[in-house]
Amino acid sequence: MREYMIYLIEEEFARHYFGREGMFYNLFAEYNVARGELKSILSKQINYITKPIPAIHFNQYIETELKNKTSYRFTHEGHYIEGQNGESIATLSVSERNLTLLAKGKYEAEMVCFELLKQWDSRFLAVNVQQASFGWISPVKQRKFV
Numbered sequence: 001m002r003e004y005m006i007y008l009i010e011e012e013f014a015r016h017y018f019g020r021e022g023m024f025y026n027l028f029a030e031y032n033v034a035r036g037e038l039k040s041i042l043s044k045q046i047n048y049i050t051k052p053i054p055a056i057h058f059n060q061y062i063e064t065e066l067k068n069k070t071s072y073r074f075t076h077e078g079h080y081i082e083g084q085n086g087e088s089i090a091t092l093s094v095s096e097r098n099l100t101l102l103a104k105g106k107y108e109a110e111m112v113c114f115e116l117l118k119q120w121d122s123r124f125l126a127v128n129v130q131q132a133s134f135g136w137i138s139p140v141k142q143r144k145f146v
Contacts, residue, residue: 083108
């Protein structure tokens, strides 16, 4: 099973750290193993660089976008999406500062989730600590100055 923690990064940090996403990954990975006072400090740093996710509006958005799909349902665990022939499954749950995406099988169901996230906001950063992978859901566009 693949597990992604997805954070909505504040615009100034998303632009400033574009191309250096590893710094975000290190922060989130360190937070996962930290204890005591260090965990409290890292939590404050994460809260500073991330935006809260408006759960009610976000859930309504997902439901509106997927309500006509037979492979979608909303459960107590979150938004459940099944790919064609049941070969992929993804569950997207919302908390105040992050989303959790659990996926298994092929990648079809999680790609549906990622596409919806791209449409919502381009500053989502997905982190998979178990596989040491991370990246923007949609690359942050850089301004070009002439």
